[in-house]
Amino acid sequence: xxxxxxxxxxxxxxxxxxxxxxxxxxxxxxxxxxxxxxxxxxxxxxxxxxxxxxxxxxxxxxxxxxxxxxxxxxxxxxxxxxxxxxxxxxxxxxxxxxxxxxxxxxxxxxxxxxxxxxxxxxxxxxxxxxxxxxxxxxxxxxxxxxxxxxxxxxxxxxxxxxxxxxxxxxxxxxxxxxxxxxxxxxxxxxxxxxxxxxxxxxxxxxxxxxxxxxxxxxxxxxxxxxxxxxxxxxxxxxxxxxxxxxxxxxxxxxxxxxx
Amino acid sequence: xxxxxxxxxxxxxxxxxxxxxxxxxxxxxxxxxxxxxxxxxxxxxxxxxxxxxxxxxxxxxxxxxxxxxxxxxxxxxx
Numbered sequence: 001x002x003x004x005x006x007x008x009x010x011x012x013x014x015x016x017x018x019x020x021x022x023x024x025x026x027x028x029x030x031x032x033x034x035x036x037x038x039x040x041x042x043x044x045x046x047x048x049x050x051x052x053x054x055x056x057x058x059x060x061x062x063x064x065x066x067x068x069x070x071x072x073x074x075x076x077x078x079x080x081x082x083x084x085x086x087x088x089x090x091x092x093x094x095x096x097x098x099x100x101x102x103x104x105x106x107x108x109x110x111x112x113x114x115x116x117x118x119x120x121x122x123x124x125x126x127x128x129x130x131x132x133x134x135x136x137x138x139x140x141x142x143x144x145x146x147x148x149x150x151x152x153x154x155x156x157x158x159x160x161x162x163x164x165x166x167x168x169x170x171x172x173x174x175x176x177x178x179x180x181x182x183x184x185x186x187x188x189x190x191x192x193x194x195x196x197x198x199x200x201x202x203x204x205x206x207x208x209x210x211x212x213x214x215x216x217x218x219x220x221x222x223x224x225x226x227x228x229x230x231x232x233x234x235x236x237x238x239x240x241x242x243x244x245x246x247x248x249x250x251x252x253x254x255x256x257x258x259x
Numbered sequence: 260x261x262x263x264x265x266x267x268x269x270x271x272x273x274x275x276x277x278x279x280x281x282x283x284x285x286x287x288x289x290x291x292x293x294x295x296x297x298x299x300x301x302x303x304x305x306x307x308x309x310x311x312x313x314x315x316x317x318x319x320x321x322x323x324x325x326x327x328x329x330x331x332x333x334x335x336x337x
Contacts, residue, residue: 082310085310086310180328181321181324181325184321184324184325184327184328185317185320185321185324188324188327188328189324192327238313241313242313242314242316242317245310245313245314245317246314246317249314
């Protein structure tokens with residue numbers, strides 16, 4: 001986002017939005033679609049972390065699970081229960097896709113919290129693709145399973161006939177705004193949280209420039225960084241959870257379009 | 260002081276979108292507060308409704324995030 005050079009001899013020596021810049025890994029040249037960048041690196045890290053948890057973690061297949069196996073089992077059980085509860089028993093067919101989405105988003109968010117890491121989900125290009133994939137999948141499933149009855153989703157039969165056209169307009173708008181809100185919610189939360197941490201981190205350096213004012217500001221801002229970081233750990237999980245749960249809700253709409 | 264009046268309006272508009280964040284804050288707080296008051300009346304039913312809580316929070320939050328989107332569009336796309 002911020003591409004121009006920032007920072008002066010005194011003051012903020014880094015820009016809070018600098019952490020979201022996509023950089024080539026091995027050169028300073030332009031970024032093409034095939035250039036290995038920090039995004040590539042962290043996407044690979046997400047895949048490896050997911051594999052490590054789900055494949056290596058459950059390799060023992062112990063009756064009494066060790067720590068990593070019970071983590072993997074808890075994640076599996078949580079998402080399985082979510083799909084079953086919200087999308088219904090016939091939604092369980094699509095459980096692998098939703099589990100994949102959840103593991104990707106949760107590891108992208110958590111690995112992005114490591115210091116100096118790049119948060120893949122802070123880019124709308126990434127979350128937009130995820131949300132569009134969900135939107136297209138759900139729409140196609142809806143039409144394949146229900147045919148034209150899928151359009152009952154927009155024509156609310158339980159409402160009085162007079163207000164049905166108004167409701168239809170609202171339902172159509174809310175349907176097509178889904179991929180937008182799904183992608184912007186995740187990216188927006190990630191950008192905002194990480195930028196706030198970096199803004200407070202910028203204030204923490206004040207003691208080097210102005211010891212009098214810095215003695216007052218620096219401890220407060222370091223505490224604020226710690227607090228925001230703890231809050232971001234919570235947000236990272238909740239946003240992955242919300243992304244998954246909304247996918248389940250959309251899947252339920254596709255499988256059972258009548259209100 | 261330099262710059263043109265269009266840029267000034269752009270930045271004022273970006274600042275005004277922060278009001279939308281306040282609206283979203285009220286909405287999310289309303290969802291959480293009502294959930295808590297219901298959950299304290301009937302704690303045994305609360306555990307089954309956390310999914311609904313998060314869905315409600317996500318919908319309330321989405322409108323605040325649209326104001327963030329407007330801010331981003333004003334800053335980088337207009």
